Amino acid sequence: MIATLNPHEAPFTTGLTPWAQTLPQHVSPSAAKSYLGCSLRFYYERIACIRKATPVALHLGKAVHAALQSFHLARWRASDDSVEAIAAAFEAAFLRLERDEGPVKFDDAAEREKCRQDGLRVIAAYLDSPEVLNGKPRAVEVLLKEDIPGLSVPLTGAMDLVEGDFTAVDFKSAAAKPDPANAAFDHEIQLVSYQLLMEAATGETPPSLDLVFLVKTKTPQVIRVKSPPADAHRKRRVVALLETAVQGIAEDRFHPQPGMHCSWCQFKNECKAWLPSMTVEDIHRRNAA
Incomplete structure (x- = not known):
């Protein structure tokens, strides 16, 4: 069993319970995506709370x-x-x-x-772009927490913007112009989670799930990527991904997942030193040495 830090010592709220082998109190799309991308990075960042300089x-x-x-x-x-x-x-x-x-x-x-x-x-x-919000929004930075069928813990999420027609919008900063198909797929967990939350909270299905990219090119670009509302298949797929993360966290499954993302990961040194028996205290003791 791996002990976590005292919650009051953590640099930010994780939503995780104080001890492993128990379910997290809830799951967010960002936490699930982080865990599925690399469970050990998730552990170092959100459970061991290893502080790193901000990119x-x-x-x-x-x-x-x-x-x-x-x-x-x-x-x-x-x-x-x-x-x-x-x-x-x-x-x-x-x-x-x-x-x-x-x-x-x-x-x-x-x-x-x-x-x-x-x-x-x-x-x-x-x-100054055509994508700027016109009129009064329905909600800004709304935080929702709902029970979703198929999930063993509540789903939480904060939507950047809900337009007047219930379109959910999330804003992204980017260094290069996005490929629309890849962008929608890459953010599928987040977008469909927002739809699930909105439907559970209001009974309304958003007409579109939108990403607005602010691209930091020499001449800045503002690009909206629209995705249709999720059908039953997409919802089941995303719920299964969310639940996979929940069960992995609850069952203490944190291990290296080598890939291209390792080249820009801030926890490379900790990953090299990883052993399955290491505790949070071991990690911090090693970093302090």
Whole structure:
């Protein structure tokens, strides 16, 4: 049995119970995707809570996300949604995240400034694009938790935006233009989970499951990828994937899963030292040595 850290010592809430061999309290699409991608990385990040410097792309994505949330809330409240107000929201989030979740892996001050300018440019591009939200949204950053048939724990998820017609929208930062088919498939767990949550909570089926990519090219692009609502087959498939993650976590199945993702994984050193008998304490003791 592998003990986890005291929840009060964790840098963020995991939703996992304090001890292995028990079911998690709930599962989110992001947690399931992380576990299925590499169960050992999931363990190091969400159970052992090993702190790493924040990747630049992740820092930028979070700051942009906060600015978009500010814009959509302003539309919902009929308050200041000007370019200047949203740029100020980005600047505040950029500093707050750097302070609270840093350090960020900037090489130098020049890279930090480029990252900041990239964020301002993609936000301005979204506000000036045909994909910008028009009118009042139905919900912004709505957190749902519902019991879903076939899942042994509740499903949770926070939707970036629900448009007036119940279209679920999730925003992504990207360095290159996405391939629509690959993008929809890559984010299938997340998109279908949102549909399951929305149907359970409201009885409404979204007419579309959308991804809006903010692409950080020299001239920023805003690209919407639309996916039709999931049919029964897609729902069963995603529920099965979610349940696979739940059972793997409950049964303490955490092991290396070698692949291309290893080349950019932050936990390579911990993975090289992995043995199935290692405890959280062993890992932190080794890292501190």
